[in-house]
Amino acid sequence: MLTREPPQRLPRLISAQEIIPTTKRLLANIQNVRSTIAQTVELSSASFQNAIRPLIDIENSTQCELGMIAMLRYASPEDEARNASVLACQLMRESSAELVARRDLYRIFKKVHDRQEALDHESAKYLNQLLKDYTRCGHGLLDNDQIQLYLDKRNAIDNMRSRFNKSIRDENSGLWFCLEELDGVPQHELARFAKQIEPQEARLRFVRNRKVDSQVVLEYARNPATRKKMYVSSAYKLPENVGLLEEIAKRRHENACRLGYASHAAFRLETKVAKTPEFVEELFEKLEQALFPQAYQEQQVIWERKKCYLHDNNDLTDEDEDTLNPWDTAFYNRLAKEDMRVHQEKVSEYFPLRHTVLAMLEMFSSCLQLRFEPLSQDYVHSSIWHKDVEVWGVWDEREASIGEFVGHLYTDLLSRPNKHQGNQNVNIQRGYLKEDGTRVKPATVLMCSFQAQTATGCPLLKHDNLIILFHELGHGIHDLLSRTSYVRFHGWSGPADFAEAPSIMLENWCWIGDELKRMSCHYTRVDLQHAQQWKEDHQGEHLPPKEIPDELLHNLTRSRDFNRASWYMRQLAFARFDMALHNGASHQDGPAFDSTATYHDLMERYLLVKTPDPSSRGHPQADFGHLCAGYDAGYYSYLCAGVFAADMFQTNFATAPRDRLAWDRYRREILEPGSSRDELEMLESFLGHRPNPQRLLGGLRSTP
Ligand SMILES: [Zn+2]
Secondary structure (H helix, E strand, C coil): CCCCCCCCCCCCCCCHHHHHHHHHHHHHHHHHHHHHHHHHCCHHHCCHHHHHHHHHHHHHHHHHHHHHHHHHHHHCCCHHHHHHHHHHHHHHHHHHHHHHHCHHHHHHHHHHHHHCCCCCHHHHHHHHHHHHHHHCCCCCCCCHHHHHHHHHHHHHHHHHHHHHHHHHHHCCCEEEEECCCCCCCCHHHHCCCEECCCHHHCCEEEEECCHHHHHHHHHHCCCHHHHHHHHHHHHCCCCHHHHHHHHHHHHHHHHHHHCCCCCHHHHHHCCCCCCCHHHHHHHHHHHHHHHHHHHHHHHHHHHHHHHHHHHHCCCCCCCCCCCCCCCCHHHHHHHHHHHCCCCHHHHHCCCEHHHHHHHHHHHHHHHHCEEEEECCHHHHHHHCCCCCCEEEEEEECCHHHCCCEEEEEEEEEECCCCCCCCCEEEEEECCEECCCCCEECCEEEEEEEECCCCCCCCCECCHHHHHHHHHHHHHHHHHHHCCCCCHHHCCCCCCHHHHCHHHHHHHHHHHCHHHHHHHCCCHHHCCHHHHHHHHHHCCCCCCCCCCCCHHHHHHHHHHHHCCHHHHHHHHHHHHHHHHHHHCCHHHCCCCCCCHHHHHHHHHHHHHCCCCCCHHHHCCHHHHCHHHHCCCCCCCHHHHHHHHHHHHHHHHHCCCCCCCHHHHHHHHHHHHCCCCCCCHHHHHHHHHCCCCCCHHHHHCCCCCC
């Protein structure tokens, strides 16, 4: 039932047939504004008000419809709408490219920039970023032909990137194993692998080199020779990608040099929180010092587990009894983790999906003094794209602003055919200030693909899904509470090395025993039908308790520390490889960059496992899709945001996770500004110190 009608209408749902005409109309309006600026603004009188403000206004006023259109490619049940949305996004990208290609506009914006008008910080940031968009294409540095050459080279690199990732997507090679070799692999996993058609070969199974299949063999196959075969086969896949990756890195370096940067990393990092390769290098060094001792200890545990296992299972022989090989780690990690007796299936029974979402909203209500009121299906039905979608009106409960409308939160949680398979937060409406001083409030979607069908008949969340839900809802809360003047800087739209931090910080709440207990509710307690079914299946037994039992909880929270330093070391190895590829001077002079040798050197150093002999090494970097999917010189972002998150948590929340004053300060100083200010300054002022990589390790310890 509708409790309160929000003062702002829900964003209009745009039909499949309307998507392209609407996009074209909006982009034409944007185009008109640009042309009017070019035609009417004299260089001598160019100002923020007459040259920049019109761009901002049209961006603010068109964003919501374009946001709705872009969202539909993930979630619309209609093929026509999804296809039109993909095409519309292409038109939007072309429109953005057109803006920065215009030399006439660059001259005007440069003039405004040179005037150095006194501007508020958000306007100043807008102008600086706009200018950067131009100089990063060569304006002001290169002549027309050189700019064209730069853009042509960039397009060629983009085509090579597409080839690299297409090879990864299309890769289907693998190995045939006989069932004896696959001893240890669970039946339900074996059932997924293809069988040989000939009856006499029916004991053979085909395991693809793709991680989703090969990882199962590496984790479960008892025979070390099987695991080695699998590892080596996977390591040698995609040979064509090795040279391609090296060529892409070389060309990226050349293009960065055309613009006067020392490396591709210097070019990429300039617009991030990190700003320079030196910042990233310093982060790596500090992390290495902080993580290495614990990672070494963790590895000793795994190594002991191997010795113990071989001793107990003397039917097995391992040629490398005294070393840990790359094909050993997944197998012995699993055994060591099983020793901790974390019963994931049992845990999931206490986290039914819908109840857990409501419990999370309750937590945010309590900490941030918000109120989430569900809007009735009658009210929302013409504005939603599928019947599974629910919408909440969000209201402020803080004394100074009680009753103020905050925004709309949509949830679209279940997997369905043709819906994006993944979990994410998608913005529809960003917030901004209108010229009359009133504020447009945001609308944001928590979009997940959790399975509706489970053995219990009730969608349940395993603990790692609980973390994902909290993480994505964290982006959603950031999006709801942001209060910027311009849509450009709203919410989590800033660089990833900062924007991921609030969500990563929230993951901590999934490891706090008290919070987990408060959120938990056995699925038989949320629906009488489930209770009835459970009783039929468990004749004569009492229903499980409502809250998650202490022992289950204790084993779960204790497992957080398991291999955490090793996990971060692995991320560090990948991030170092990314930087070696994109920040090396070796692309210009001297011998060609050997990505395979560099990759193996780094893995040996950080993963603390033996590098295989040359005939078994392969070239696993050929499968490193991030490097060609927008994370070039950007893989460090996960670690960097992780450090920011750990420091914010430990400095402000670790001892009192629901402290309202801390949450209120966090809301005002980190969430509300979006990316309208310098992110590092914002963090330093919130923390009272420079973010400290040592905190990452501290964050590994179980919280109270
Ligand atoms: Zn995220």
